[in-house]
Amino acid sequence: MSSAAHTPSETSQDLLLSLAGVTKRFGSLVANDAIDLTVHKGEIVALLGENGAGKTTLMNILFGHYVADEGTVTVAGRDGNLEQLEPGAPQAALDAGIGMVHQHFTLAENLTGLDNIVLGTEPIFRLRRDRSSARAKLGELMAGSGLNVDLDQPVYKLTVGEKQRVEILKALYRNARLLVLDEPTAVLTPQEADSLFAILRKLAATGLAVIIIAHKLAEVLAVSHRIAVLRGGAKVGELKTSDANHKSIAELMVGREVPASRRTPRAPGKPVITLADVTIDRGDSRRSLHGVNVTAREGEILGIAGVSGNGQAALAQLIAGLDKPDSGTVEIFGEKVTKFDAHTFAQNGIARIPEDRHHDGMVGSMTVAENIAIEDVRSAEYQKLGFLDFEAIRKRAEHAIADYDVRCPGPDAPARLLSGGNIQKLILARVLEKSPKLILANQPSRGLDVGAQSEVHRRLLEARESGAAIILISEDLDELLTISDQIAVIHAGHITPAMPTDSIDRSELGLMMAGQKAAPHAPDGTTTTKPGETA
Amino acid sequence: MIRFEPRSNPGPLLVYGVPVLAATIAILLAAIPLALAGAPIIEAYGLMISGAFGSVFSTSEMLTRATPLILTGLAAAIAFRAKLWNIGAEGQLYMGAMAAVAVGSGVIDGPSWVMIPVVIIAGMAAGALMLIGPTLLKTRLGVDEVVTTLLLNFIVLLFVQMMLEGALKDPMSMGWPQSEPVIDSAAFPALLERMRVHIGLIIALVSAVALAIFVKRTIWGFEIRAVGENAAAAKFSGISVTKTMILVAALSGGLAGLAGVSEVAGTRGYLATDLSPGYGYAGIVVAMLARLSPIGVIASALFVASVFVGADSMSRAIGVSSYLADLIVAMALLCVLIGGFLTRFKVHFDRKSVHG
Incomplete structure (x- = not known):
């Protein structure tokens, strides 16, 4: 991938936004520590940082949702004069031309794109609506930027990428001069992400300033002009994208060297789980599978690639023992499964890592120790005559906390005090300690920082080494291409045959995720495409 | 502008102190309606205290009143712990x-050590079944248990009325709609001579301690806590939410049924439609005041009972309405709810206002 080529002029007249010495404390926690950040006209600045680095707090201060304890936010007025933005006033930020595109869109699904865009800008007390001027202005915006979308379609009929365009148009229609995008590629296919980047560069060329909040390094390198890295609330580095590389930014973010995940070649063993012609029809595509065939073998990571909402949930529910197929069979070690039940699955050596670790993975008010033992409290090890053996539960927790480096006040602390990365470590400790034969890892590193991500990958690769079969459901292509042996693509409830990772071309994978091709590869691995480039 | 910030981990002082503070504030606030009624405030408080604790008799009355409240309070506490909203304790x-009356008024007879367990088991089973029905409707069909349990209260009361006019009617009652009395061997013995307080109190206290141990230390209690706090995670980890809910229903309904047994076999001696002045509903308040802690239920039931008995006696003495007791209990509940909010959130008052 090439980095963005041109660099915008950086004269002081072009200065659009300047944050100076912004500090925000929550009790003893310093969320933002004297952060300086400038953005010029026509510049794309990437704001990088792990979870909890202070990105969101900083943006909340910019938008007036929080008041900074120290420091100033200055915005160039339309006449070019720098003026201090009134703190704690969201309306002032909007008036100054700062627009935001949230990760979760804020569109009314039943209205058209046009309705959504003009919503709130029209006077209420008027009998007739005149939208010709709005159309004209939007037409101009679309022509200039390539943000093409059918504005007369109701939003629910649009794809995720199109919805995002509507969001961006909405901000531009309100004369945004600075656009802030929060994790804009999280929901996009690689192709959609590429076209978003093209649009952003075009918009930047017309003078729009852009701040992208991101954690995927490859994307940041591809689109931005300048990268600011936050860590622990402070800005630890700022560099031109042309001077940056993957490794140097990752180390800036984490503050230490990140071990690269690497899989060693290994011959797969016998099949552990086989889904044959499995259909689950729940009426909506998110929760349905149609005639799916999947096989995962010992010592192999099978990646399931796909854009979220294409049936991954149904597949995960099935393997987790929470749902049963309407038709077709599931075999584990050659034996047909007849009892689909989470307890039975967990006790029979299936490790399940849930997609939503806060919602399905832990009971926040219960202790760390109780959460680690939750799948096994009925086993003789942890109870006597129905009474819990707290000694044993505690011992296991202490062991797990040390082994998996779960940062917590102790085994008796409520689990809700843990950060996302530590909750994931807790879940890994819960399920991997029992040397499982099959691991269902559903988005195991989503939302985790680089360090925790590499830890999750290391654990999965370790389990692979010791012979477990792993089904890795992920939306992160880098993750899939790095650690899986085989990759199958899920789209609209259909799953393609698995392809060896080394034979896969990244852009082709993207097309398949968008449902444009069924199964381009012969399952035996004879390949016609050049080896894919992995990040 | 007022902002609320969640507290990550409220300390024990906050957790235990707030309900006590709330109860105290509620009692102090009672001075306002007392003053409005024109009563001498200091004297009224004195009468309230002596009405609940002034003599062996008044304390016995207070404890008699507390007995069913502990049991219905436990019924509500265990159900609410599992997020099973049982409004049907009444x-x-x-x-x-x-x-209890059906099996304990002469159909069968035996020594006390047989008959007392028999009426207890019969009553608990009946109460449990009353809640298992709505719970199955909830887990199978998604029927809202608040509606079903609440409406069942009225159905049961009418059913009791029907039975008291028919099958269970006491032929010796000279036409009053009441059941035959519970036979002596099934009656709960009194704890003190010539006082009404009976072994139902001991049973209630033991139940509270047993429930506390059950919830904290057994696998079933573990599963109840998990389901109540995060049903999705419990289900994912392999805990059967339906089975757990039915267990909770059996416990909660059984405890409420036990309150009924204790009232007929201990306090009243026979069944009539005025057996309970709303103990089932008051149990919800007791449980909320106790923050759903079984041991806390003992304290909050004693508080509610003393307010009721004390205010009753005070109102008779100086002629203000005994509804004052309801008022104090209601205010205590409001104070606890506000207090509960304040334990979970820190309040910041920003002097600087935001321009609208």
């Missing part, structure tokens, strides 16, 4: 009482 109480 109906379960009457069903328990009716079952």
